[in-house]
Amino acid sequence: MRIGLDMMGGDYAPAEAVKGVKLFLDSSVATDVHLVLIGDEQALAPLLADAQLDQSRYSVVHSSQLIGMNEHPTKALKEKPQSSISIGFHLLQNKKIGAFISAGNTGAMMVGAIYSIKLIEGVQRPTISTILPRETGNPGLLLDVGINADCKPENLVQFALLGSLYSQYIMGNASPRVGLLNIGEEEGKGNLLAQATYPLLKETRQLNFVGNVEGRDVFKDTADVIVCEGFTGNVVLKMAESFHDIMVRRNIKDEYMDKFDFEQYGGTPVLGVSEPVIIGHGISGGRAFSNMIALAQRMIESKLLDKIRESFVAVKED
Numbered sequence: 001m002r003i004g005l006d007m008m009g010g011d012y013a014p015a016e017a018v019k020g021v022k023l024f025l026d027s028s029v030a031t032d033v034h035l036v037l038i039g040d041e042q043a044l045a046p047l048l049a050d051a052q053l054d055q056s057r058y059s060v061v062h063s064s065q066l067i068g069m070n071e072h073p074t075k076a077l078k079e080k081p082q083s084s085i086s087i088g089f090h091l092l093q094n095k096k097i098g099a100f101i102s103a104g105n106t107g108a109m110m111v112g113a114i115y116s117i118k119l120i121e122g123v124q125r126p127t128i129s130t131i132l133p134r135e136t137g138n139p140g141l142l143l144d145v146g147i148n149a150d151c152k153p154e155n156l157v158q159f160a161l162l163g164s165l166y167s168q169y170i171m172g173n174a175s176p177r178v179g180l181l182n183i184g185e186e187e188g189k190g191n192l193l194a195q196a197t198y199p200l201l202k203e204t205r206q207l208n209f210v211g212n213v214e215g216r217d218v219f220k221d222t223a224d225v226i227v228c229e230g231f232t233g234n235v236v237l238k239m240a241e242s243f244h245d246i247m248v249r250r251n252i253k254d255e256y257m258d259k260f261d262f263e264q265y266g267g268t269p270v271l272g273v274s275e276p277v278i279i280g281h282g283i284s285g286g287r288a289f290s291n292m293i294a295l296a297q298r299m300i301e302s303k304l305l306d307k308i309r310e311s312f313v314a315v316k317e318d
Contacts, residue, residue: 001297002096003100004035006084010282017286024289025057034059041060061087063082063084063087068105088102099296122312122313124158128143130265133219136221140226143159145230145234149230160204164225177209178208181227190212210223213226244260266278267279267288
């Protein structure tokens with residue numbers, strides 16, 4: 001199993017990326033995994049030497065260019081073919097790696113995912129999600145959280161299906177309950193998008209739809225997967241992240257609130273594309289990088305993308 005990691009993406013790369021590699025390779029889950037580290041060899045060499053890693057567990061692919069966080073995604077990918085992100089997608093497209101991870105330019109990662117490796121047949125738009133810490137201890141999932149600010153009802157149905165499969169095969173929920181984020185519990189509530197989406201979710205037999213979920217229930221054990229358009233989802237995500245930031249600033253220790261630390265979950269997969277692609281937060285540290293690698297490993301081992309392909313074929317046949 002070969003997993004590619006952009007060592008130059010992120011505010012604290014490559015130092016924190018190397019720390020993440022060491023954390024992962026030292027862990028008990030790092031079985032049968034070879035890491036392909038994509039980055040500037042000169043910058044990586046002393047960091048990798050200091051980490052004292054088993055050299056049989058990784059290889060380095062040199063990249064001479066870097067896509068900055070504020071660069072135009074499409075232009076940067078076109079003009080910088082030797083960047084770590086461009087090389088990562090080239091390796092993924094040509095089956096040299098089985099997954100690609102980066103905490104670099106999010107736009108470039110999305111463009112690369114959509115145009116280099118394409119969408120799974122039947123998927124209209126890819127989506128990204130976030131983990132919802134719940135008091136029960138079993139985390140939930142919210143999607144979309146930012147890349148689809150405006151949606152049609154059929155987009156939300158597909159997000160629900162993608163999220164349900166992710167919840168089942170990666171998060172271990174046998175029959176994930178799917179809820180629609182809304183301003184009331186009753187059917188018929190909400191804006192035009194929510195009103196039109198509700199009956200479609202209800203009629204989709206591949207989903208265990210449980211109805212509307214209000215904002216006050218997002219962190220309760222109401223639904224395993226909550227679906228919304230990316231505008232609302234991103235507001236919820238940023239608000240949830242602020243909870244943890246406030247607790248840290250006020251030096252308040254709470255076991256539940258610690259679960260809002262994004263590093264616990266690493267990054268988010270781009271669901272709907274034909275190969276495993278994981279995008280990390282720009283401020284990712286070593287623990288986040290390690291968790292992203294572990295997530296990529298689980299996605300490959302679970303054959304999640306094959307399950308998604310099979311499910312969308314079934315939906316098409318219906």
